Amino acid sequence: MRSFEKSRAALDRARGSLAGGVSSPFRAKAPVPLYFENGCGARLRDIDGNEYIDYCLAWGPCILGHRHPRLVEALRRQAELPIDYGAQHELEYTVAEQIQAAVPCAERLTLSSSGTEAVQLAMRLVRAASGRNLIVRFEGHYHGWVDSALISYRAAIEQLGPAEAPRAVLGSRGQSPNSAENVLVARWNDPSALESILRQRGGEIAAVMMEPVLCNSGCLLPRPGYLERVRELCDRHGCLLLFDEVITGFRMSLGGAQRHYGVKPDVATFGKAVAGGAAVSVVAGRADILDLLVDGGVAFGGSFNGNPMALACAHATLSELASDGGAALAHANRLGSALMDGIRDLARRHGIALDVRGFGAAFALHFTGRSELHDYRDTLADDTGQLRAFLTRAVEHGVYPVPDGRFYVSAAHTERDAEETLAALARVFATLR
Ligand SMILES: Cc1ncc(COP(=O)(O)O)c(C=O)c1O
Structure with a gap:
């Protein structure tokens, strides 16, 4: 089981100086507050030594992954x-x-x-x-x-x-x-x-x-x-x-x-x-x-x-x-689309009502049985409790999405990253039933 002890201690310390311990209050909403010390490609490492496949990408910007x-x-x-x-x-x-x-x-x-x-x-x-x-x-x-x-x-x-x-x-x-x-x-x-x-x-x-x-x-x-x-x-x-x-x-x-x-x-x-x-x-x-x-x-x-x-x-x-010829974005979008399909399939196999929306390089999970999702009001029936449980467990299993259920995919993500992600998420879905 992963430990987040050092991240928790760092956040406690940061709260004494930085408002809320974070530089952007949106970040304080993450189910597990993480402090990172390095990363390369699609991988990040936190100060407790845990490794993650990064689908947050700094909330979107790192389209080439880390340290390209x-x-x-x-x-x-x-x-x-x-x-x-x-x-x-x-x-x-x-x-x-x-x-x-x-x-x-x-x-x-x-x-x-x-x-x-x-x-x-x-x-x-x-x-x-x-x-x-x-x-x-x-x-x-x-x-x-x-x-x-x-x-x-x-x-x-x-x-x-x-x-x-x-x-x-x-x-x-x-x-x-x-x-x-x-x-x-x-x-x-x-x-x-x-x-x-x-x-x-x-x-x-x-x-x-x-x-x-x-x-x-x-x-x-x-x-x-x-x-x-x-x-x-x-x-x-x-x-x-x-x-x-x-x-x-x-x-x-x-x-x-x-x-x-x-x-x-x-x-x-x-x-x-x-x-x-x-x-x-x-x-x-x-x-x-x-x-x-x-x-x-x-x-x-x-x-x-x-x-x-x-x-x-x-x-x-x-x-x-x-x-x-634009291969980097084509790759990110293709791999992201495969992940979207893979996640849908996992949810179906585990009997979880889930919809995945977006285009490959940016997509989001909706824990809902609704098939019509076209605007903000349609998303209000999403099960936020289940999303929160998913996000916490995804991080515990080494997958780091945006803390609102979005996934960003970069040009640096590989087929192996995608396979490992789906294997980790299969374990996550097994705990959600
Ligand atoms: C569509 C859109 N517009 C504007 C902004 C604001 O950008 P920034 O956070 O760089 O100020 C964001 C940030 O997430 C965004 O997603």
């Missing part, structure tokens, strides 16, 4: 140079050109550090570009933690209001009470819900914003034709379309969900996997919209924007992902 030689080499080279200039250097446009080559909507782009920042800027840009104020967003979608973004994400069932007129639900104490005044909330994956909002208020709506795959509420895919219909509706009502591709970007495909589904938004945000684990985010989109940063009075800044260390990682990551 190309990334290590780029960091080494960059470490001999100044850590930052706060001014221009060649990596900025080199990385911008790589993103432009991959992302259909990226006529122009700008760089920042976190996904939250990128979304904040994207919302400002679409309001400025359209001269309108309202943004339509969807229940269960996560766009960052700031006041303007944290709305109707993981709201409790009693807060949601009627399905045909969902309430905008604030996500935090201390959030400005008027944060929700500038948004309209709808159910996702339901074209008629959006149609009805646009019919009534289309002239006030700057943009429709969404995760094109609902990764933050169980990796739910858009229904066939949904994204195309949203695009059409936006065009009809003169609204912009904003895809938040912080997860799907450089995970679903090198050009994100927009390339995978062939639906081009006006503006898109990227983060997480762009730099393989370093802090880089991106707002990309139509040139006339992004150029508002130059001469359109839209303010934006950031001390760390475009810093060389992070961009060296972005350059190495994007080069690796683009090489060999």
Whole structure:
């Protein structure tokens, strides 16, 4: 049996200085608090000496796994140079050109550090570009933690209001009470819900914003034709379309969900996997919209924007992902799809009601007997007790998913990792009956 004694002691110590003992309170929700000391490829080792097959990947960014030689080499080279200039250097446009080559909507782009920042800027840009104020967003979608973004994400069932007129639900104490005044909330994956909002208020709506795959509420895919219909509706009502591709970007495909589904938004945000684990985010989109940063009075800044260390990682990551005809992401998605099938099969054999949703490189487990899972409300019947038991036991058996039931698969995961994972999860499922 694994011991987590050293991790537990470290957390106790950390609580005396760091709020909650963690750097991001989301992490405190993990069933077993782990302190890591090293990792390589798809494997991590904690300070008690336990090894894990890592499906958390730092909550998504480590698309090449840990210590990928190309990334290590780029960091080494960059470490001999100044850590930052706060001014221009060649990596900025080199990385911008790589993103432009991959992302259909990226006529122009700008760089920042976190996904939250990128979304904040994207919302400002679409309001400025359209001269309108309202943004339509969807229940269960996560766009960052700031006041303007944290709305109707993981709201409790009693807060949601009627399905045909969902309430905008604030996500935090201390959030400005008027944060929700500038948004309209709808159910996702339901074209008629959006149609009805646009019919009534289309002239006030700057943009429709969404995760094109609902990764933050169980990796739910858009229904066939949904994204195309949203695009059409936006065009009809003169609204912009904003895809938040912080997860799907450089995970679903090198050009994100927009390339995978062939639906081009006006503006898109990227983060997480762009730099393989370093802090880089991106707002990309139509040139006339992004150029508002130059001469359109839209303010934006950031001390760390475009810093060389992070961009060296972005350059190495994007080069690796683009090489060999995109083999790295194809592999991650193929292996992830095989894992999804394997996990479904295990659950069936153990008589556990389980659905697995997503695309290979990102998927999530739903402990539910429901077959219709299309939006956040559909996930509320998931058995959270069983999920929690699964997560605790998965970690005890050496499999480390995101602590909400998501699995991220990297280019570094191997067939052997997948086989070992399924063998470990078979033991986990045997304890869940
Ligand atoms: C879709 C989406 N948008 C925005 C964010 C915020 O990104 P960050 O945590 O880098 O601020 C996240 C983070 O999980 C995300 O999943």
